[in-house]
Amino acid sequence: MQTTLASFIKDRPEGAEAAALLRACVHCGFCQATCPTYQLLGDELDSPRGRIHLIKQVLEGDIPTARTQLHLDRCLTCRACETACPSGVQYGRLLEIGRQVVIERQPRPWAQRVLRRVLAAWLTGPLFAPSVAVGRVLRPLLPRALAVSLPPRVAAGAVPNTGQHIRTVLLLGGCVQPALAPRITAATVRVLHALNIRTVTPPQAGCCGAIHQHLDAPAAAQADARRNIDAWWPHVQAGIEAIIVNTSGCGTQLRDYGLLLRDDPVYAVRAARVSALVRDLSELVAPQVAVLRERVPGLAGQRVACHSPCSLQHAQRLGGVVEQLLTGLGVVLVPVAEPALCCGAAGTYHLLQPVLSQSLRERKLAALTQGQPQRIVSANLGCLLQLAPDAPVPIGHWIELVDQHLS
Ligand code: SF4
Ligand code: SF4
Numbered sequence: 001m002q003t004t005l006a007s008f009i010k011d012r013p014e015g016a017e018a019a020a021l022l023r024a025c026v027h028c029g030f031c032q033a034t035c036p037t038y039q040l041l042g043d044e045l046d047s048p049r050g051r052i053h054l055i056k057q058v059l060e061g062d063i064p065t066a067r068t069q070l071h072l073d074r075c076l077t078c079r080a081c082e083t084a085c086p087s088g089v090q091y092g093r094l095l096e097i098g099r100q101v102v103i104e105r106q107p108r109p110w111a112q113r114v115l116r117r118v119l120a121a122w123l124t125g126p127l128f129a130p131s132v133a134v135g136r137v138l139r140p141l142l143p144r145a146l147a148v149s150l151p152p153r154v155a156a157g158a159v160p161n162t163g164q165h166i167r168t169v170l171l172l173g174g175c176v177q178p179a180l181a182p183r184i185t186a187a188t189v190r191v192l193h194a195l196n197i198r199t200v201t202p203p204q205a206g207c208c209g210a211i212h213q214h215l216d217a218p219a220a221a222q223a224d225a226r227r228n229i230d231a232w233w234p235h236v237q238a239g240i241e242a243i244i245v246n247t248s249g250c251g252t253q254l255r256d257y258g259l260l261l262r263d264d265p266v267y268a269v270r271a272a273r274v275s276a277l278v279r280d281l282s283e284l285v286a287p288q289v290a291v292l293r294e295r296v297p298g299l300a301g302q303r304v305a306c307h308s309p310c311s312l313q314h315a316q317r318l319g320g321v322v323e324q325l326l327t328g329l330g331v332v333l334v335p336v337a338e339p340a341l342c343c344g345a346a347g348t349y350h351l352l353q354p355v356l357s358q359s360l361r362e363r364k365l366a367a368l369t370q371g372q373p374q375r376i377v378s379a380n381l382g383c384l385l386q387l388a389p390d391a392p393v394p395i396g397h398w399i400e401l402v403d404q405h406l407s
Contacts, residue, residue: 001025001052006061008105013263014097018059021094024087025052031081031091036342037074040359045071048081048091055098064106072099074356076349077214078310078342083317092315093259096213103216116215119348124207124224129179148389156186165198169284170235170243170277172228172250175207177381184381184396187403188246188281194295194406195288199244204231208250209260214347222264225257229270236273243274246281246399248312248380249347254278255316280312281399282321282379289328296405300330304401305373307364307387309380310342322379322398329402334371338363345386361386369393377401 003022009015031048032038038047045054054071058064072095079092107113122128132150139147169192177184189199209224232243245251258272285292306323313319323333344350344360365387368376376391377398378384388395 001027001056003056004060006059008061009059009101014100015059018055018094018097018101021090021097022052022056022059024089025049025085026087028086030086031084031089034080034084034340036076036078036080036344036360037356039341040356041074043071046074048085051075051098052089052091052094055094055101058098058101058105064102066106069102069106069108072102074353076310076342076344076346076360078346079314080310080340080342083314083319083340099216100218108216113216116217119351120212120215120217120220123211123348124175128176132179149385151180151385151388154181154183156182157190159186159189160193162189162193162198165193165196167196167241168198168200168235169241169279170232171199171201172208172243172245172247172254173201173203173205174247174250174381175211177247180385181381181397183400184246187397187400188244190403190406191285191292191399192244195285195291197284200235200240202231202235208245208253210249210253210347213253214349221253222260225260225271226264226267228254229257229261229267229274232274233270236270236277240277242279242284243277244279244281244284246379246397247382248280248309248316248318249382251278251280252311252315280316280318280321280379282312282318282325285399285402286321286325286328289325292402293329295407296329296402297407298405299326299402302331302401303334303372303374304331305334305336305368305371305376306398307336307343307368307376307378307383308339309378309383310346312379313340322377326377326398326401331401334373337367337370339367341367343383343386345380345382347382350382350386357386361390365390365392375401 001022003019005015029049035047044050054068081091135150192199205228207224209221212220255275255278258275261267261271308319343364344357350357376395
């Protein structure tokens with residue numbers, strides 16, 4: 001698609017980038033069928049092709065309306081459309097530019113701006129962990145919708161000293177995961193210890209920046225990236241093997257650090273180096289399956305439904321890695337319909353678009369349970385929190401399942 005950039009954007013680098021991305025789209029519509037919002041709403045403007053058209057119009061000078069913003073906001077950024085696109089359109093990046101330009105041209109109402117700021121500050125700030133603790137105490141008094149979204153406290157368990165191993169990796173601690181599901185990181189450390197891999201989590205590193213990115217705060221997302229790079233850089237210089245992420249939404253953000261800071265004269269090179277070192281946990285464990293299988297004999301024959309997060313299968317293009325890993329450990333994977341479809345979590349989407357999010361949750365749970373699994377696993381905290389309240393069988397991170405069977 002040829003785009004004639006309007007004067008307000010034609011000399012800006014993101015204008016040229018968006019025009020190049022738009023050029024790749026031939027408007028064929030192969031992406032439509034995979035789009036969750038198009039499936040739910042049936043509106044062309046809630047489809048990838050429709051949103052691409054809206055972005056094009058704005059870049060060509062149309063003044064965006066609240067309706068334009070709504071159609072872009074309804075996008076889950078699941079990027080299923082990228083996987084389906086035969087022309088290689090980088091829709092995720094295009095949407096990021098489009099949303100930013102729309103906000104510049106049509107600022108959100110103040111109440112929405114305040115809500116986003118408060119959410120970002122709460123989720124990434126020091127008040128989050130105490131408020132989760134208080135929420136758990138007050139759970140019987142909370143409205144059901146709030147109470148079920150708060151996972152029960154599960155002890156993380158003892159973490160071994162991994163100092164003696166030769167292989168060493170950095171492990172992202174994250175922002176909300178330590179308060180909501182500390183066992184995921186503890187399980188990661190234990191399983192990697194069993195594989196003779198040492199994990200290091202510098203306390204100065206924190207949120208990957210995805211929350212700020214989702215909530216219209218790209219400068220704060222860049223600040224998150226710089227802080228993490230500073231925390232990791234001495235380890236990178238010392239030759240760390242990889243930066244491991246056990247929540248795929250954060251992994252997607254870390255892989256974008258190079259892009260995010262490409263114009264930063266101080267951080268551009270470091271950011272690209274950090275992005276190149278990022279690995280999903282499954283990528284580290286998969287080559288060790290034969291060794292690990294000896295340590296988890298109790299896993300053999302377990303019937304499990306695996307939900308592959310969009311951030312893993314579409315954004316990072318690692319679909320099937322967790323599934324193969326689990327099969328290699330003897331797990332029996334039950335069939336899951338519509339495996340490419342988003343569960344509706346999508347970062348902060350479930351908070352901002354609760355109706356669409358709930359529909360997708362119900363649809364995903366129906367697909368995951370049709371094969372009557374004993375358990376559901378995933379690779380992203382957001383998906384687990386989204387699905388857990390209504391899941392009829394236990395649900396957790398796949399590393400927790402492996403950890404529970406370590407002998
Ligand atoms: S994004 Fe890809 S699949 Fe969708 S209309 Fe454009 S070229 Fe076709
Ligand atoms: S990212 Fe997901 S929700 Fe957004 S247009 Fe693409 S398929 Fe649809």
